[in-house]
Amino acid sequence: MSDLIVLDRVGMVYTTASGSVEALREISLGVGAGEFAALVGPSGCGKSTLLRIIAGLRPATSGAVAVAGRPVDGPLHAVGMVFQVPVLLKWRRVLDNVLLPAELAGLDSRRHEHRARELLRLVGLDGFADKYPRELSGGMQQRAALCRALLLDPPLLLMDEPFGALDAMTRDELNLELLRVWGEGNQRRKTIVFVTHSIPEAVFLADRVVVLTPRPGRVASIVPVSLPRPRTVASRASGDFGALTLQIHESLTRAQPPGR
Amino acid sequence: MDRWLTRNAPAIVLFVALVGAWQVAVSAFGMREYILPSPLVVLRALGGSEIPWAGHLWITTLEIVGAFVLAGVVGVALGIAIAWSPVLAKALVPFLVFVNTLPKVAVAPLFLLWLGYGVVPNMLIGALIGFFPVVINTAVGLTQVDEEMLDLGRVFNAPKWRVFAKIRIPNAYPYILSALKVTATAAVVGAIVGEFVASQKGLGYVIITTQGSMNTPVAFAALVWISVIGLAVYGAVVLAARWIAPWAETSE
Ligand SMILES: Nc1ncnc2c1ncn2[C@@H]1O[C@H](COP(=O)(O)OP(=O)(O)OP(=O)(O)O)[C@@H](O)[C@H]1O
Ligand SMILES: [Mg+2]
Numbered sequence: 001m002s003d004l005i006v007l008d009r010v011g012m013v014y015t016t017a018s019g020s021v022e023a024l025r026e027i028s029l030g031v032g033a034g035e036f037a038a039l040v041g042p043s044g045c046g047k048s049t050l051l052r053i054i055a056g057l058r059p060a061t062s063g064a065v066a067v068a069g070r071p072v073d074g075p076l077h078a079v080g081m082v083f084q085v086p087v088l089l090k091w092r093r094v095l096d097n098v099l100l101p102a103e104l105a106g107l108d109s110r111r112h113e114h115r116a117r118e119l120l121r122l123v124g125l126d127g128f129a130d131k132y133p134r135e136l137s138g139g140m141q142q143r144a145a146l147c148r149a150l151l152l153d154p155p156l157l158l159m160d161e162p163f164g165a166l167d168a169m170t171r172d173e174l175n176l177e178l179l180r181v182w183g184e185g186n187q188r189r190k191t192i193v194f195v196t197h198s199i200p201e202a203v204f205l206a207d208r209v210v211v212l213t214p215r216p217g218r219v220a221s222i223v224p225v226s227l228p229r230p231r232t233v234a235s236r237a238s239g240d241f242g243a244l245t246l247q248i249h250e251s252l253t254r255a256q257p258p259g260r
Numbered sequence: 261m262d263r264w265l266t267r268n269a270p271a272i273v274l275f276v277a278l279v280g281a282w283q284v285a286v287s288a289f290g291m292r293e294y295i296l297p298s299p300l301v302v303l304r305a306l307g308g309s310e311i312p313w314a315g316h317l318w319i320t321t322l323e324i325v326g327a328f329v330l331a332g333v334v335g336v337a338l339g340i341a342i343a344w345s346p347v348l349a350k351a352l353v354p355f356l357v358f359v360n361t362l363p364k365v366a367v368a369p370l371f372l373l374w375l376g377y378g379v380v381p382n383m384l385i386g387a388l389i390g391f392f393p394v395v396i397n398t399a400v401g402l403t404q405v406d407e408e409m410l411d412l413g414r415v416f417n418a419p420k421w422r423v424f425a426k427i428r429i430p431n432a433y434p435y436i437l438s439a440l441k442v443t444a445t446a447a448v449v450g451a452i453v454g455e456f457v458a459s460q461k462g463l464g465y466v467i468i469t470t471q472g473s474m475n476t477p478v479a480f481a482a483l484v485w486i487s488v489i490g491l492a493v494y495g496a497v498v499l500a501a502r503w504i505a506p507w508a509e510t511s512e
Binding site for chain 2: 052055057075076077083087090092100101103132
């Protein structure tokens with residue numbers, strides 16, 4: 001499998017008026033084309049930062065990033081981005097929010113309306129297409145933002161805790177839905193980098209789980225998940241699932257902050 | 261209608277009580293009409309044929325609406341220019357701040373000198389007083405956008421103008437509309453000040469002429485008309501806000 005995303009000793013230092021913060025240090029990592037990679041790590045370790053760097057929305061302060069063999073030096077196009085907060089435009093109804101990527105890209109949004117409605121149905125938001133974002137709960141807004149990211153069917157998805165505000169049931173359902181969207185079992189799959197705080201969610205979804213250390217984030221370990229696909233509700237009950245969850249948990253607790 | 265009544269009942273009760281107290285006080289203390297006319301006398305002057313109200317009303321309304329529209333259009337245009345280009349912002353902002361510190365009322369005689377009598381100079385004075393908050397609020401509304409929203413534009417390779425059209429300008433609507441409420445009042449002040457300085461028509465002119473004749477009831481009647489126009493313009497902005505930006509929590 002050739003690597004779609006290649007991170008080579010990526011570092012990030014934020015410089016602000018109140019001083020500088022080292023968010024990431026020497027991250028080297030490859031994500032294969034068609035791979036589902038999960039990213040876990042303690043709060044503030046630089047997961048969101050890393051996604052933004054991959055998307056080309058913020059330049060790394062050291063190291064190099066390449067996507068599809070080309071160095072990233074500006075915003076990538078044709079990525080689906082789900083931010084940690086939903087960022088829906090409050091003056092647009094839900095359907096129009098989902099259609100925004102088409103409009104921003106200068107496409108005819110009417111030709112995407114069918115797909116937009118389909119996606120809304122997929123995440124259980126049919127019936128809310130004509131509501132304004134403020135009429136939706138936090139979890140519903142996250143789901144609408146997910147639909148927006150999927151609208152143009154991007155080959156690369158960067159997702160920052162997309163299901164963080166959902167109840168366990170809806171979350172499990174959407175996990176299965178996401179695997180279908182990804183193309184589990186197909187030859188042509190999307191590539192997904194998925195940030196989460198939930199270890200079971202990471203194990204359930206991913207091919208590999210990347211564990212980051214506390215800030216400055218470094219790669220603590222990379223845990224391959226060899227559970228058979230397609231994954232089902234029963235996957236969670238297997239002994240391997242429990243063992244992997246434990247292994248990642250230990251890796252997370254072992255990763256001590258530097259100097260301590 | 262019922263809901264409107266319930267919501268505004270406190271204001272209506274206070275208004276009626278004040279007017280009633282005024283009426284009673286005037287007769288109780290035997291106030292001279294040229295010092296303080298009673299509400300009933302003012303009402304009579306409002307309907308009286310002594311002053312050709314329609315003509316004056318038309319002129320002043322024209323000035324106020326003209327000033328309001330001019331301030332709105334120029335203010336939004338300048339605000340967009342400032343938010344669009346840092347170079348334009350650097351050029352325009354100090355100049356605009358300077359213009360805004362001028363006492364506009366003091367400029368009124370100059371406008372009349374240059375432009376002569378008529379509605380145009382009075383419109384310009386109103387616009388000059390009212391445009392600045394529109395510029396500032398437009399520029400602020402266009403720039404106070406979540407970084408993530410702009411990231412959306414970048415990810416989809418949207419040209420700058422499209423980011424303005426789809427994200428920044430809608431984001432600025434509530435800011436612009438709240439500035440226009442201020443502008444509505446400023447337009448009234450400007451138009452009346454202009455008429456005070458020099459004019460032969462309009463409600464401000466009517467007030468000036470009553471000074472000589474001690475016709476205070478007419479001055480009060482003119483005031484009533486002015487506030488009717490002012491409230492109508494203000495009300496139009498509030499309605500427009502509800503129509504253009506129903507998603508924004510309106511605060512009056
Ligand atoms: N725009 C910024 N300016 C300055 N510092 C920043 C900025 N964004 C993030 N940081 C800092 O970088 C570090 C990593 O932030 P980041 O948001 O990437 O963490 P995270 O792993 O996504 O955390 P969480 O799990 O809580 O979302 C934090 O210490 C934060 O203070
Ligand atoms: Mg984060």
